[in-house]
Amino acid sequence: MIENEHAPANLAAARLASVREKIAAAAALAQRKTEEITLIAVSKTHDAGAIEPLLEAGQRVFGENRVQEAAAKWPELRERYPDAKLHLVGSLQSNKAGDAAALFDCIHSLDRPSLVKALAGAMDKAGRRIPCFVQVDIGEEEQKGGCAIADLPSLIEQARAADIPLAGLMCVPPAGIEPTPFFALLDKLAMDNGLTGLSMGMSGDYEIAVKLGATHIRVGTALFGARE
Template structure:
């Protein structure tokens, strides 16, 4: 479970750390830089994931700070990350975000471009963690989760567990994580169920 701590201050994150939660998701590199150094001093085993769009000009800072990126979705970012990984010596695992709902505003690699994009990532020595998606709002998410699972299998990003479900799927949030888990999610991004509504 990735606790989506984006927009929440350090004092709201620390109680979860005290209770044993170790994987957290932020949406902006600068916000993470501001609030996580102190938390990581006290909890050095905490993992920090980026769960929103990453501007290409923040690639080097992201490479130095993050433990996983869930939003690799375009060639310009791929090139920036490859360069940043070479410079920093850190190769951060990346989920490729797929535009399963054909919604340009959410980002994500178009499904038709996924084979070429994955080939480019592998050629650039980007460590691939799997696939990620954000289904359209107000539509039953199960078909989109199932589609992501199929895409992972079709493109060699599916390891097998004893249950037969694929590994490396970042999908599902507070309102639909149970469905996502049923359809093979390995990483769920849970915010409001843990922290309440933003700004509270």
């Protein structure tokens, strides 16, 4: 009975340790320092009961896809873990910019001029500047969010003019295709535009992303298990 009560916590700690070990090994192969890489535990669709074991195991940076979902579960969790950081890793509607500016510590989906305007206004109103990654449509997939590569310099210029702190670039490569060329392209685009942060790599490819310079990796399944 006692073992069952602690099983979720033990499993969470084991999964977290495994992911961290793989990050460290990939970083070592690339002659990088592990502390250069931020592990974001993507907790979308998971309730507070599934998130807390990872918090107890020491994970402090989490990612959510939807503003409304995050608002429902994170205020209470943050009361107990005030040092937890919350990143928005899903697309953001302009009319939710105010809520996002109040709730999140970082946004990974800045992808269009209208959102630059909405976020700049929301940050002014909230009295805080929130680092943002510009999401790039790296695989030219219309169904995914992201700024077209050709429009990237203009969008970056608009964000800087609006005093939005730019953390770097973010991408989601096409599914089922070797991600290496897409990660390498994102790295080049970041360098060309004077940015250093790279939000890339998920459960299936984060080790490759680390080897290719990722500074932020977004891992869900490897930490929480498969979603129902």
